[in-house]
Amino acid sequence: MSMNYTIAIANEKGGVAKTTTAVSLAGALVQMGKRILVVDLDPQSNLTLALGHIPHHKEMTIASVLLNSEKISNAITQTQIENLDLVPSNSELGVxxxxLxxxxxxxxxxxxxxxxFLDYDYIIFDCPPALGAVTLNxxxxxxxxxxxxxxxxFSAYALKNMMAAIRQVRSQNNPMMIYRILVTMYDSRIRAHRTLHEQLITTFGKDGLLETIVEIDTKLRESPIIGIPIMHYVSKSRSALQYRALAEELIENVGEMEEKTFA
Ligand SMILES: Nc1ncnc2c1ncn2[C@@H]1O[C@H](COP(=O)(O)OP(=O)(O)O)[C@@H](O)[C@H]1O
Ligand SMILES: [Mg+2]
Known part of the structure; x- marks a missing residue:
């Protein structure tokens, strides 16, 4: 695996657990000994806040990178977690x-x-709930x-636009990009959830979905309040276990995923 494996977490819909996945996956990878940089690409700064960083105006942020051509290394700040660094955002990104x-x-x-030189194993981009210029980046x-x-x-239907964005990016500057759908906030007791999960598999194929599913976990709602990822807070909670499984799945399959795109 190459250095700086980059992962974008995106969906044009809000409230689907993009930011939660960015924080929790980062936390899980750190616990597995990886060095992680998370990049907040949302002017709402939920990721920045979730990691205990108060956005303010005079600092270097992702807005300085995207709008003023600043190098990303100049906008990196540390978090309370060792080996987990952050490029914060603030409302300046709104323009x-x-x-762009x-x-x-x-x-x-x-x-x-x-x-x-960026000394990280994974760089994770937390995207805003839109398929605009920032998500395209x-x-x-x-x-x-x-x-x-x-x-x-509704969210399964909304993936149509995501797929169009993927085709666009692949045909322009990033032909090797692969994607995987992650089912979040799943409740196996709800028949509609089971049905839709099956439909997602039918539509996107087994390779289109991550095997790990993240179920509903009310503990997740409490995590951002104290500025650290769930696994550093209630490490035995269901979502902590599931995000750890996700991290393992990624580490094990990253090389394979790259090979499959050649086939
Ligand atoms: N597995 C889960 N179980 C319960 N609540 C969740 C889960 N994942 C995320 N949430 C909650 O759902 C809300 C939206 O999540 P968030 O990560 O902010 O979504 P997005 O970044 O896509 O807008 C938050 O309040 C978050 O705590
Ligand atoms: Mg978010």
Whole structure:
């Protein structure tokens, strides 16, 4: 596996556990001895806040990277967790969707900002709930796209636009990008969840979905309050176990995933 394996976490729908997955996956990978950089690409700064960092205006953020061509290494800050670093966002990023597209090759700005030496095993991009210029930058910079989705009709239907974005990114600057859908907030007692899970498998194939499913866990709602990932907080909770399983699945399959895209 190459250094700096990049993972974008995106879905145009809000509230599907993108940020939760970014934080929890990062926490799990850190516990497995990996060095992680998480990048907050949402002007709402939920990831920044979840890691206990208060966004403020004078600091370097992902907005400085995307809008002022700052190198990403200059915007990195530490978190309370060793080996887990953060590129924060703040509300300045809000203008990016309007200002980025007027620039030439705007979709490769994030990818190019990663140049130079970044001492991380994984870089995780937490995307905003939109398929605009910022998410396009993340997809262009990503080896792997994880699409968290709830097993309910509307989000499964909404994946149509995601698939169009994937085709666009692959045909332009990132032909090797692979994607996997992650079923989140799953409740096996709900028949509709089981049915939709089956339909997702039928539609996207077994290879289109991650094997790990993240179930409903109310403990997750408490985690962001104290600024650290769930596994550093209630390490035996169901979601902590499941995000650890997800991290293991990724570590085991990353090489294989790359090979499959050649086939
Ligand atoms: N597995 C889960 N079980 C219960 N609640 C969850 C789970 N995953 C996420 N949540 C909660 O759902 C809400 C939306 O999650 P979030 O990660 O902010 O979504 P997004 O980043 O896609 O908008 C948050 O309140 C979060 O705590
Ligand atoms: Mg979010």
């Amino acid at each position: 990016a969707e309007r200002f 597209p007027v620039r030439k090759n705007y979709d490769t700005i994030l990818k190019n900002s990663l140049g130079g 993340a997809l262009t910079a990503a080896n792997l796209l994880i699409i968290p989705t709830q097993a309910e009709y």
